Amino acid sequence: MAKENQAALTIQEEFAKKIKAENRREKIIKWAPVLVLLALIVVFTIARGSAFASVSNLVAILNQWAIPLIVALGLTFVIMLGGIDLSIDGTVGMAGSIASVLVMNTLNDNNFGIFGIIIAILCSVVVGFFVGLFHVKLKIPSFMVSFAFMNICTGIAYLSYSGTPATVSDPVLKALPKVSFLGIPFITWVALVMLLLCIYIQEYTPFGRYIYAVGTDETIPRSVGINVDHVKIKVFTLAGFLFGVAGVVGLIRLGQGQAGIGKDLMFPAQAAVVIGGTSLSGGKGGVLNTVVGTLIMTVLINGLTMMGVNPNIKTGIQGIIILVAVILTTKRGATVISK
Amino acid sequence: MEKKLLFSAKNITKSFYGTQALKGVDLDIYEGEVVGLIGENGAGKSTLLKIIIGVQPQTSGEMTMHGRPFAPADPMAANKEGIGMVFQEQSLIVNLSVGQNLFFGHEKDFMRMGFVNWKKMYEESKKVLEEVNCGYINPKKKVIDLNFATRQMVEIAKVVNLTKSGHDDQKCLILLDEPTSVLNEEEVQNLFKEVRKLTAKGHAVVFVSHRLDEVLEISDRIYVYKDGENAGNMDIKDATEEKLYAAMVGRETTTEYYHLADQKPAGKEVVLETKDLGLSGVFKHCNIKLHKGEILGICGVVGSGKEEICSVICGDEKPSSGELYVNGKKVDYSSPANALHDGILMIPKERHAEGIVRNLSVADNMALSNATLLSEHGVVSKKKVNDQADEWIERLRIKTSGREAELISLSGGNQQKVVFARALASQADIIILNHPTRGVDVGAKEEIYALTREVVAQGKSVILLGDTLDECIGMSNRVIVMKDGLITGEFQADAGEKPSQVSIVSLMM
Numbered sequence: 001m002a003k004e005n006q007a008a009l010t011i012q013e014e015f016a017k018k019i020k021a022e023n024r025r026e027k028i029i030k031w032a033p034v035l036v037l038l039a040l041i042v043v044f045t046i047a048r049g050s051a052f053a054s055v056s057n058l059v060a061i062l063n064q065w066a067i068p069l070i071v072a073l074g075l076t077f078v079i080m081l082g083g084i085d086l087s088i089d090g091t092v093g094m095a096g097s098i099a100s101v102l103v104m105n106t107l108n109d110n111n112f113g114i115f116g117i118i119i120a121i122l123c124s125v126v127v128g129f130f131v132g133l134f135h136v137k138l139k140i141p142s143f144m145v146s147f148a149f150m151n152i153c154t155g156i157a158y159l160s161y162s163g164t165p166a167t168v169s170d171p172v173l174k175a176l177p178k179v180s181f182l183g184i185p186f187i188t189w190v191a192l193v194m195l196l197l198c199i200y201i202q203e204y205t206p207f208g209r210y211i212y213a214v215g216t217d218e219t220i221p222r223s224v225g226i227n228v229d230h231v232k233i234k235v236f237t238l239a240g241f242l243f244g245v246a247g248v249v250g251l252i253r254l255g256q257g258q259a260g261i262g263k264d265l266m267f268p269a270q271a272a273v274v275i276g277g278t279s280l281s282g283g284k285g286g287v288l289n290t291v292v293g294t295l296i297m298t299v300l301i302n303g304l305t306m307m308g309v310n311p312n313i314k315t316g317i318q319g320i321i322i323l324v325a326v327i328l329t330t331k332r333g334a335t336v337i338s339k
Numbered sequence: 340m341e342k343k344l345l346f347s348a349k350n351i352t353k354s355f356y357g358t359q360a361l362k363g364v365d366l367d368i369y370e371g372e373v374v375g376l377i378g379e380n381g382a383g384k385s386t387l388l389k390i391i392i393g394v395q396p397q398t399s400g401e402m403t404m405h406g407r408p409f410a411p412a413d414p415m416a417a418n419k420e421g422i423g424m425v426f427q428e429q430s431l432i433v434n435l436s437v438g439q440n441l442f443f444g445h446e447k448d449f450m451r452m453g454f455v456n457w458k459k460m461y462e463e464s465k466k467v468l469e470e471v472n473c474g475y476i477n478p479k480k481k482v483i484d485l486n487f488a489t490r491q492m493v494e495i496a497k498v499v500n501l502t503k504s505g506h507d508d509q510k511c512l513i514l515l516d517e518p519t520s521v522l523n524e525e526e527v528q529n530l531f532k533e534v535r536k537l538t539a540k541g542h543a544v545v546f547v548s549h550r551l552d553e554v555l556e557i558s559d560r561i562y563v564y565k566d567g568e569n570a571g572n573m574d575i576k577d578a579t580e581e582k583l584y585a586a587m588v589g590r591e592t593t594t595e596y597y598h599l600a601d602q603k604p605a606g607k608e609v610v611l612e613t614k615d616l617g618l619s620g621v622f623k624h625c626n627i628k629l630h631k632g633e634i635l636g637i638c639g640v641v642g643s644g645k646e647e648i649c650s651v652i653c654g655d656e657k658p659s660s661g662e663l664y665v666n667g668k669k670v671d672y673s674s675p676a677n678a679l680h681d682g683i684l685m686i687p688k689e690r691h692a693e694g695i696v697r698n699l700s701v702a703d704n705m706a707l708s709n710a711t712l713l714s715e716h717g718v719v720s721k722k723k724v725n726d727q728a729d730e731w732i733e734r735l736r737i738k739t740s741g742r743e744a745e746l747i748s749l750s751g752g753n754q755q756k757v758v759f760a761r762a763l764a765s766q767a768d769i770i771i772l773n774h775p776t777r778g779v780d781v782g783a784k785e786e787i788y789a790l791t792r793e794v795v796a797q798g799k800s801v802i803l804l805g806d807t808l809d810e811c812i813g814m815s816n817r818v819i820v821m822k823d824g825l826i827t828g829e830f831q832a833d834a835g836e837k838p839s840q841v842s843i844v845s846l847m848m
Contacts, residue, residue, distance in 0.1 A: 011620060011621065011622065011623060011644075011823060011824040011825070012523050012620075012823075013523070014619050014620040014623075015521075015619075015620035015621070016486070016487075016523070016620075017620070018619060018620045019486075019487070020486075023483065023484070026483075200454075204453075204454040204455050204457075205446075205453075205454075205455060206446035206447060206450075206455060209432075209435060209439055209443065209446060209455075212432055212434055212435055213432045213435070213443065216432045216433065216434065217430070217432070219430070220430050220431075220432060220443070221443075221444065223394075223413070223414045223415070223430070224414075224415060224443060224444030224445075225413070225415045225444060226444055283432070283433075283434055284434050
């Protein structure tokens with residue numbers, strides 16, 4: 001029966017049907033991340049009951065969520081371009097370390113307060129700018145440039161406190177981790193402000209549209225006179241800014257500046273962005289996808305910890321998640337429109 | 340009624356790396372008319388359109404628009420003068436909404452206090468869409484959720500809007516490159532309706548298509564190009580399919596060019612057979628037989644499915660229906676390596692992208708397909724690789740500084756010979772030649788033809804996708820014609836009894 005049906009279709013109808021089926025599949029898969037998040041919440045609630053679904057654990061999740069979210073937001077724009085940024089561990093650690101030796105601390109007599117923090121973030125912004133600049137002007141793949149900068153920044157981080165990490169003694173910074181408003185911890189508020197900023201950039205500025213366009217097909221923005229190189233450099237600079245903010249937030253949380261603030265942030269961030277549905281091939285996804293993606297990662301880690309899973313197995317599970325997410329999204333990217 | 344000249348191009352030429360894509364073509368367009376532009380693949384239609392829209396400059400020749408000299412530096416400059424183009428591959432950003440696409444690059448006109456005022460943009464979008472009678476399209480919808488016909492209308496709306504920006508009364512020229520290739524009949528009629536509405540307002544449209552019936556239906560005047568030259572310009576009143584076919588096909592070359600004296604009749608033995616082969620949405624019901632020692636030409640325009648058939652035969656793509664038999668045995672390939680194992684090898688069209696490894700030496704490039712044959716105890720023998728290279732460099736008279744030369748240092752024709760050498764050395768019996776003479780000079784072409792004759796003389800069989808119709812007919816023992824994914828005709832093409840180009844073109848378009 002099905003075979004007869006097929007014979008009755010013309011080639012064009014077959015083609016149209018194929019495209020339709022693909023679009024349908026895509027629509028279904030678009031909601032997959034949200035379903036995964038809900039499923040995780042249900043599973044952990046059933047498994048651990050009130051321990052997981054308690055207010056105190058919710059606050060803990062929000063706390064754990066903050067830094068991965070800020071980092072992943074920066075990465076989202078880079079991946080939407082079709083690029084990748086591996087500098088994260090370095091830049092985040094560098095920003096945190098530099099901030100720690102510029103504010104009131106146990107290592108030296110500096111006390112630049114808020115300016116110290118601004119300088120630290122600026123350092124990260126400059127790194128982002130250079131990653132973008134080298135990538136665009138010298139036509140080096142972004143993963144190579146950013147990987148080099150990861151090492152450079154880690155080096156700078158170590159140098160900034162020359163061996164002995166500085167402990168923050170600024171009273172305001174020391175108090176911040178315990179501050180909360182409406183039950184939400186301060187550092188989560190920082191992350192939420194960054195989220196709003198990114199939503200603004202993505203949805204309400206021309207720049208946000210250009211990111212999608214460059215990621216889809218560079219010739220389209222070029223043909224209307226948009227400077228594609230500038231868009232790319234701006235995206236990497238913006239990512240640098242967010243990594244810098246993440247570094248400072250990490251410092252506030254830890255109370256001590258060290259290169260390790262950025263350690264092991266990169267892969268979970270990549271995973272979160274991709275799981276959220278932002279395609280590695282570019283032009284697709286966005287900030288809200290990353291919100292879901294980071295929540296999935298955070299809830300998963302939190303839930304697994306509660307269930308007493310061996311931390312080494314947790315790392316392995318993260319790897320499998322990245323793999324599955326990449327397989328799903330690359331399939332999504334391969335739309336057949338060449339006839 | 341006096342017609343007013345809107346656009347004119349005189350004696351436009353364009354050369355790429357020594358080959359001349361345009362040898363001097365003209366195009367005059369008057370306000371309010373639809374001009375059809377037809378010609379074989381490679382006749383120069385797309386090249387001319389790209390020059391008009393400012394994607395690439397002409398080598399020589401002049402253009403005017405609104406009576407003023409016109410030399411766009413980029414598509415934007417062309418847009419300002421009132422010329423817009425709907426590209427064959429659509430240029431919409433699929434994850435943005437219709438409105439965002441319409442005003443892409445012009446968001447600054449909608450900024451209010453640092454925010455893009457989407458509401459205003461969507462209101463404007465509504466007006467733009469209504470202008471081309473597409474008020475039914477919701478500007479807030481993402482392009483990815485629209486079907487191809489609707490996307491096409493969005494493209495047209497975008498182009499019309501771009502070309503009109505600033506001066507509402509300016510007449511514009513819209514270039515449509517193969518706009519109907521993804522549309523069904525009803526959608527095509529819709530498109531035509533919109534085109535007529537545009538021309539009623541005094542705008543002009545250039546319509547490029549492989550489908551002759553559509554060109555005849557919509558155009559007021561038809562230009563025919565052939566090999567980068569003018570081959571006719573006729574009013575629709577005088578145009579018939581027969582006349583157009585005759586204009587499109589050109590001179591038929593001499594028998595020596597294709598070494599017809601060496602063309603031997605094909606053997607009886609069937610080496611490859613497809614039974615009702617199909618690839619969903621691309622081609623179907625394909626029954627092809629290839630005999631031993633035969634050159635089988637497949638003719639068809641881009642999108643006819645001829646390339647995909649070859650992809651299926653050489654194992655690059657899996658068919659969705661039908662069967663493939665090689666030497667009488669049913670086969671089911673999952674990769675080109677499988678097909679090569681049975682002696683099927685394709686020499687790809689995009690030599691630079693698919694056929695060669697630029698930075699490997701001549702010798703290593705030749706050894707790519709038959710490394711196993713050249714190895715001893717699992718290790719590739721350097722001596723055998725070198726011997727093979729020396730042998731083929733001599734046999735094919737490849738001009739190179741030596742077998743160690745990097746392939747990229749050779750000329751196009753000689754690179755192609757290296758690719759041939761690899762195919763011959765691999766001991767494949769069925770060779771698919773996908774546009775083997777594309778981008779090589781005349782001398783090298785002839786050598787490739789001679790070589791192809793030699794290959795079949797050794798009892799191998801060839802499937803040929805020719806660069807021109809003339810080449811396909813001249814070289815083949817038999818010609819199969821395809822149109823829109825179906826085989827529409829088959830001709831015997833023995834030496835001395837070649838089918839005419841017109842008879843083949845009429846089945847292609």
